[in-house]
Amino acid sequence: MVLGLQPAWELDVQAIRAAQRRAAMRWHPDRVTDPAGRAEASARVAQVNEAATRLLDPLTRAQALLDRSAPAPRPPEPRPRPDFLMSMMRVREALDAGGSERAEALAELELIEHAARRDTAEYLASLRPADAAGWIAAAEAVGRLRAVLRAREAMHG
Secondary structure, X not given: OOOOOOOOOOOOHHHHHHHHHHHHXXXXXXXXXXXXXXXXXXXXXXXXXXXXXXXXXXXXXXXXHHHHHOOOOOOOOOOOOHHHHHHHHHHHHHHHHOOHHHHHHHHHHHHHHHHHHHHHHHHHHOOOOOOHHHHHHHHHHHHHHHHHHHHHHHHHO
């Protein structure tokens, strides 16, 4: 907890940035006069910035929560459900086709993303230690969200 925030999926960007500023001010190298202390402070500020970057990315944040709460032994990451794979294939084909199908595909992708975000939030919030079934459900939802966000990235660039 480099930033002092509780581990959670639902984190506000402003809260992350505020925690980053507080921690960076606390550890800023300009506040230290001796060279050894300054080096340590620089390393801490780098950790603060890295932690903020990880928390600002929803997939990295979700993966960190999964890693943190994985049961032992850790189950394998679940494969995407066939209905999800078919939906994504249909969307990608329609996006590639262009024309009027593209608008419908974008609307469907929006619905798929909304469901993946909702499920990710629900399952990550309900994770409990040693709950393999809950962890698998959360990992599956995160996997769907990852696939949707990758599809969006592919569309834009």
